[in-house]
Amino acid sequence: MIERSRRHGGFCVLLGIIIAALPLVLASAHASGATVMLSIKNDDTSSLRCSVVFAHWVTADVGPIAPGETATVTMTRGPQRGALHITRFDGRPMMIENIICGAEQNWSDSFDQLPLTSVRDASASAYQMECRAAPRVVCTAK
Numbered sequence: 001m002i003e004r005s006r007r008h009g010g011f012c013v014l015l016g017i018i019i020a021a022l023p024l025v026l027a028s029a030h031a032s033g034a035t036v037m038l039s040i041k042n043d044d045t046s047s048l049r050c051s052v053v054f055a056h057w058v059t060a061d062v063g064p065i066a067p068g069e070t071a072t073v074t075m076t077r078g079p080q081r082g083a084l085h086i087t088r089f090d091g092r093p094m095m096i097e098n099i100i101c102g103a104e105q106n107w108s109d110s111f112d113q114l115p116l117t118s119v120r121d122a123s124a125s126a127y128q129m130e131c132r133a134a135p136r137v138v139c140t141a142k
Contacts, residue, residue, distance in 0.1 A: 033076035033093075036084060037126045038119060040101065040139070041070040044132040050101040050114075052086060054094045060086065064104045070128075073099065082120035103133040114139045 042048045042065040050062040052073060065071045075084045078095060085093035102111025110133050118141055119127050131139040 033078055033085070034123075035125060036075045036077060036119065038073045038075065038099075039070050039126070039128040040065060040073065040099075040114070041128060041130045041142075042067055042132075043130040044103070046133065047104040048101050048131055048133070048137065049104045049107060050099060050131075052096055053098045053100060054086075055097060058094070062099075063101075084116070084120060101131050101137045101139060103135075103137065106133075106135075110136050112136045112138065115141060 040048075040050055040062065045067050047064040047066055049064050050071065051059040052062060053059050062071050062073060073086075075086055075096065076093065077083065078085050078093065084096045086096060088094050096116075099114045099116060100111045101114060102108070114129055114131075128142045129139040130142055131137050
C-alpha cells in the first residue's frame, strides 16, 4: 500500500511540474502575438497623465501628454481571449489589467478607465482614443 502511494506520489509531482511549466510555454507562444497600437490623444486644454495597470499594483506611466498631443502604447495580444500584454525588460509578457488617465494637475479626482473592451474583443492592430477632463477624464474610441 505504501509502495503504491509512492508511485502515485511521483506521478503527481511530475504532473505538478508539467502544470507549473505551462505558463512559461504559453508565454513563449505569446511572443509571436499580434502587435496592437493604442494611441491616446489629449483632446483637452491641460496635460493628461496615463498609467498602464498590471497585476499586483504594478504600473507603467504614459505621459504627461500635452494638450493636442498623442501618446502611443504598444501591446501584443496574448493567447487568452481579450488578453493584452506589454513585454517586460526581461522579455516576459505582463498582462494589462487596465489603462487609466487623469488630468496631471488633479490626478486623484479626475482619473478614470479607458474603455478597452473594443481593443480586447476586436482584431484590428491600431486604435485611437481621444481623452478630455470633464471633470473626470472621458476617453472615446475614434
